[in-house]
Amino acid sequence: MSALADPQDRRSPEQRVGHLVGQLRNHALWDSLLIFAPPLLVSIDLWVNLYRAVWIAPLTFVLLSIGSVGAGLLAVVVRYRPLIPSLGSAARLVDERTGAQDRFLTLTTIETTLWPVSFVARLRSEAAAFLARVDFRREFPYHIKRSFYGSLLISLIAAVLFHLSMALIGSNLLPTPPYEKVRELAEKMAERPPLSALAYGLRTLAMKLEQPNVSEQEKQALIRDSVEQIEKQRETETQKENRQLLGEASSALQRLEQGPGQQKGSEQGRGGVQSNLSQGEEGKEKPSQASGGGDSKDPRSAQQSNDMHQGNTARNNLKEQGKEKNQQSQGDGKSNQPDPSKSGENTGTKQTGKTQGGSQKKLGRSRSEEIPQSTPPAERFYKPGEQGKDGVKGARYITVQLPEDVAADAKGEGTPSTPSKDPKGYPKAPVSNVPLPAHVPDAPSEKQQLPLEYRGIIR
Amino acid sequence: MEPERFQEVFKRLQAEVRKVIVGHDEVIRQVLIAFFAGGHVLLEGVPGLGKTLLVKSLSQALGISFKRIQFTPDLMPSDIVGTEVLTEADGHREFQFKKGPIFAHVVLADEINRATPKTQSAVLEAMEEKQVTVFGESHRLASPFIVLATQNPIELEGTYPLPEAQLDRFFFKLMVAPPSPEELREILKRTTGTESDDTGKVLPNDGGKLINQMQQVLRQVLIAPPIEDYVVRIVHGTQPNLNNGNGSISPTKQYLRFGSSPRGAQAVILGAKGNALADGRIHVSYEDVARVVYPALRHRIILNFQAEAENVSTDQILAEVMKQVPRS
Numbered sequence: 001m002s003a004l005a006d007p008q009d010r011r012s013p014e015q016r017v018g019h020l021v022g023q024l025r026n027h028a029l030w031d032s033l034l035i036f037a038p039p040l041l042v043s044i045d046l047w048v049n050l051y052r053a054v055w056i057a058p059l060t061f062v063l064l065s066i067g068s069v070g071a072g073l074l075a076v077v078v079r080y081r082p083l084i085p086s087l088g089s090a091a092r093l094v095d096e097r098t099g100a101q102d103r104f105l106t107l108t109t110i111e112t113t114l115w116p117v118s119f120v121a122r123l124r125s126e127a128a129a130f131l132a133r134v135d136f137r138r139e140f141p142y143h144i145k146r147s148f149y150g151s152l153l154i155s156l157i158a159a160v161l162f163h164l165s166m167a168l169i170g171s172n173l174l175p176t177p178p179y180e181k182v183r184e185l186a187e188k189m190a191e192r193p194p195l196s197a198l199a200y201g202l203r204t205l206a207m208k209l210e211q212p213n214v215s216e217q218e219k220q221a222l223i224r225d226s227v228e229q230i231e232k233q234r235e236t237e238t239q240k241e242n243r244q245l246l247g248e249a250s251s252a253l254q255r256l257e258q259g260p261g262q263q264k265g266s267e268q269g270r271g272g273v274q275s276n277l278s279q280g281e282e283g284k285e286k287p288s289q290a291s292g293g294g295d296s297k298d299p300r301s302a303q304q305s306n307d308m309h310q311g312n313t314a315r316n317n318l319k320e321q322g323k324e325k326n327q328q329s330q331g332d333g334k335s336n337q338p339d340p341s342k343s344g345e346n347t348g349t350k351q352t353g354k355t356q357g358g359s360q361k362k363l364g365r366s367r368s369e370e371i372p373q374s375t376p377p378a379e380r381f382y383k384p385g386e387q388g389k390d391g392v393k394g395a396r397y398i399t400v401q402l403p404e405d406v407a408a409d410a411k412g413e414g415t416p417s418t419p420s421k422d423p424k425g426y427p428k429a430p431v432s433n434v435p436l437p438a439h440v441p442d443a444p445s446e447k448q449q450l451p452l453e454y455r456g457i458i459r
Numbered sequence: 460m461e462p463e464r465f466q467e468v469f470k471r472l473q474a475e476v477r478k479v480i481v482g483h484d485e486v487i488r489q490v491l492i493a494f495f496a497g498g499h500v501l502l503e504g505v506p507g508l509g510k511t512l513l514v515k516s517l518s519q520a521l522g523i524s525f526k527r528i529q530f531t532p533d534l535m536p537s538d539i540v541g542t543e544v545l546t547e548a549d550g551h552r553e554f555q556f557k558k559g560p561i562f563a564h565v566v567l568a569d570e571i572n573r574a575t576p577k578t579q580s581a582v583l584e585a586m587e588e589k590q591v592t593v594f595g596e597s598h599r600l601a602s603p604f605i606v607l608a609t610q611n612p613i614e615l616e617g618t619y620p621l622p623e624a625q626l627d628r629f630f631f632k633l634m635v636a637p638p639s640p641e642e643l644r645e646i647l648k649r650t651t652g653t654e655s656d657d658t659g660k661v662l663p664n665d666g667g668k669l670i671n672q673m674q675q676v677l678r679q680v681l682i683a684p685p686i687e688d689y690v691v692r693i694v695h696g697t698q699p700n701l702n703n704g705n706g707s708i709s710p711t712k713q714y715l716r717f718g719s720s721p722r723g724a725q726a727v728i729l730g731a732k733g734n735a736l737a738d739g740r741i742h743v744s745y746e747d748v749a750r751v752v753y754p755a756l757r758h759r760i761i762l763n764f765q766a767e768a769e770n771v772s773t774d775q776i777l778a779e780v781m782k783q784v785p786r787s
Contacts, residue, residue: 088685092787102744106683116679119462119741123681 013127017108020136021090027142028083032076034148038155040072046162053166054177097139098130178256179209185249192242198233201226202249209256223257460672462680466739468673469495471661475520478659480513481649482642486633489754490517490607492733495673498630498726499586499606501571501621501758505613508635509646511569514607518565522660523667524601526563528582530574532617536581540591541598556593561585564601564667568608572618582606583625603670623717623761630726631751632758680732682743687728689786690748694724696780697760710779714766719759726755745786753777 011019044065051061085093091104098104107127112120186202189195205226208214227250234246469491476487486502490513493500502510511527518525528539541559545552560566561582568582585591586606590599608629610621626632638646662669695701696708698718711718730751731743738747757773766776 088683089787101740101742101746102683102686103742105685106681106742109683109685110681115681119679119681122462123742 013104013124013131014108016131016136017087017091017094017104020094020140021085021087023136023140024085024090024093027140028085029076029080030142031083031145031147032080034144035079035151036072036075038148038152039158040068042155042159042162043068043072045159049163049166093140094131094134098134100127100130103127103130177210179206181252182206182209182256185245185252188245189249192245194237194239195233195242195245198226198229198246198249201229220257223253227253227257460676462676462736462739462741465495465673465676465736468661468669469737472517472520475659475661476513476516479516480509481645482638483509483513483635486635487513487517488737489631489633489730489751490514492730492737492751493630494521494603494605495670495677495736496630496726496729496733497603497605497674498729499608499628501626501629501632502607502609502635503612503632504609504635505637506611508637510609510635511567514565514567514609517607520659520661521565521666521670522662523564523603523670525565525567526560527567527569528560529569530571530578532573532575532619534574534578536578537593539578539581540585540593543594554594556596556598558598559591561591562598562601564603564605566604566606568606570611571608572610572620574619576619576622579619579621579625582608583621583628586628601667603667603674626758627720627722629758631730631754633754634757677729677733677736680735680741680743682728682732685787686731686743686745686748689745689784690724690727690731692784693748693752693780694719694721694727694756696784697723697756697776699763708780708783710771710776714762714769714771714776715760716763717761719756723756723759726759727751730755749781752781 047056047061047064047068050056051058056064087108088105091108092102094100094104095102103123104127107120107123110120182202183206186199186206189199189202205222208222209219230246230250230253234243234250237243237246472491473484473487477484480487490500490502494517502513504510515525515527528534537559539559539561541557541562543554544557546555571579571582574582581591585600589602589604590597592598611618695718697711697715699712699715727748728743731747734747734750735741735743753774756777760773760776762771762773762776765771
């Protein structure tokens with residue numbers, strides 16, 4: 001009976017049961033809160049991420065967050081209210097735990113004035129004796145319900161799915177805004193003291209790019225200025241890492257300068273050959289460095305560099321290519337590409353079937369492609385045994401080349417068979433390897449140009 | 460009167476009856492509860508199970524007057540309630556009321572279903588009103604007054620089954636089951652040997668007053684409103700045709716013609732109180748209610764033709780009702 005010495009035990013059984021009701025009410029409140037807390041946190045995380053991804057406006061973010069919290073609180077209240085235990089239900093719980101045979105239920109629910117006082121007093125004393133056996137905190141501890149774990153699991157799954165879908169959508173459908181890329185570069189540069197001035201300039205550029213009221217021409221001019229500054233800085237820069245960063249910035253700005261349409265065309269042009277890019281050769285190849293992208297480890301920069309170099313190469317070898325059978329003009333830029341017919345009219349070479357590079361624009365990215373109308377593409381391959389460009393007869397393999405490769409090959413800058421050493425990082429895998437005479441193991445290989453009509457099929 | 464005194468008397472009465480009656484502990488207990496609750500009991504069982512002996516033993520233990528009426532088809536109401544007879548004293552002739560056997564504290568109505576409805580109704584009226592009226596003059600019955608009626612579930616030919624309205628007057632209907640082998644062995648030992656054990660008198664000479672006090676204390680037993688609600692839900696659950704939106708419990712709707720009357724609820728609560736006191740408690744628990752639901756309600760719910768055809772008993776219906784009615 002030492003428990004009766006406790007001040008808490010001196011209270012009447014009715015008061016003790018009332019105290020238990022409060023305790024159980026707290027349990028119910030915690031249960032309700034715990035069930036709805038995970039989905040609430042996940043929803044807020046969702047809004048934060050959408051806000052950070054600039055999918056929703058700040059005001060929308062605030063409203064959605066407040067709405068989520070409000071809905072969560074409402075759900076807690078709706079769930080909590082029916083869980084609030086009554087005095088009778090708490091008394092029944094005590095009866096069950098103590099084996100009091102409904103003494104607490106009777107004591108807490110009867111109107112004591114209607115019954116004999118002696119009976120009520122006796123019942124109270126009997127109930128008090130039962131209370132001495134029980135500790136409410138021990139008998140009714142709080143346990144986290146399974147519903148919480150279920151809610152947590154579902155919320156976590158939802159959060160993971162959301163982040164995965166965000167990443168997927170972000171990478172595929174919603175590329176980073178250009179000014180964000182510029183801003184990132186500025187941040188990177190700001191960490192390097194020699195480039196802090198350029199970082200400041202890039203931040204300003206990013207702000208300008210972000211502003212819708214700035215005209216396109218002005219933006220282009222600002223980008224050109226920034227590119228020039230970066231190139232100047234790059235020439236004087238001695239640290240490899242700084243040069244690499246500057247090259248990356250230069251490439252990014254040049255892409256911006258070309259505009260979104262060209263950029264998209266360039267992306268498409270890279271297509272499935274991106275995996276063949278040589279990325280580990282930075283600083284080794286002079287042509288790449290000259291174009292500003294050779295130092296970059298970024299595949300896009302490298303590709304940009306290669307594209308630029310390729311354009312130059314093609315421009316320099318137009319005449320030579322024009323002599324070749326099936327020769328066509330080349331170019332990656334599609335959306336901003338001038339009309340081939342107009343280009344042909346300007347240069348006066350359309351009727352000759354030769355390539356004219358006059359319409360090519362900056363950095364060799366714009367090249368016209370003219371498809372000969374005279375012969376079907378299949379007939380433009382050399383016939384078996386026919387003497388090809390290199391005068392090889394009975395070749396063991398014929399390597400079919402894209403027009404770009406033909407141009408590069410003619411300049412002597414690499415061969416498709418040696419992709420790892422190609423400074424341009426362009427795809428070097430032969431498009432076709434047709435074994436010809438199997439009985440001559442040492443037969444040389446021959447290269448033929450792929451008709452332009454097949455380019456789309458291969459890419 | 461203190462509840463402890465009630466329990467003491469109750470236990471002594473049980474013990475005295477058990478000296479004569481082998482087994483049937485629950486029947487003895489329920490009969491005593493009904494007695495202290497002021498109700499009458501209908502005992503149903505095949506002949507030879509000790510129904511009459513039980514009642515005789517109980518009356519002996521209580522030490523109060525006991526009369527037995529053997530109901531037969533030619534039994535007349537006046538044979539039970541009494542009649543006016545012409546008497547002559549000192550040259551004066553006058554009608555004098557001669558009390559019938561109903562004017563006893565404990566009346567055994569043996570095979571009550573063999574009497575005609577007219578005679579049955581005379582007894583049942585006395586049970587309810589606790590008085591009889593003969594030639595316009597009312598005569599109060601003894602107090603305490605309890606009728607313990609027996610009926611035989613077999614040999615129904617030439618019997619007059621009690622009408623439902625009259626069955627409702629009985630507080631409990633108790634089923635007297637055949638004895639188990641051990642009980643039968645004990646019965647044989649007691650009845651076929653030389654030794655005999657008579658029931659002793661438990662109550663003092665003014666036993667009637669004590670019984671009235673015990674009946675009073677029984678009504679003071681505490682009962683929680685949720686338990687009262689539980690009883691209400693059970694009795695309500697026996698109604699086959701409810702139009703209050705709650706809907707009937709499926710077996711009730713399927714097998715019952717009529718549900719329990721309010722007397723059923725009264726019987727359940729008073730029986731539960733008596734059960735609590737007999738256990739030494741001054742409050743009713745859910746278990747007390749569950750224990751008295753069957754004897755209090757089994758004769759108050761009326762089966763329909765389908766139930767009779769499918770041999771469904773009222774106890775099965777009540778078990779289903781108890782299962783479906785929540786305690787809180």
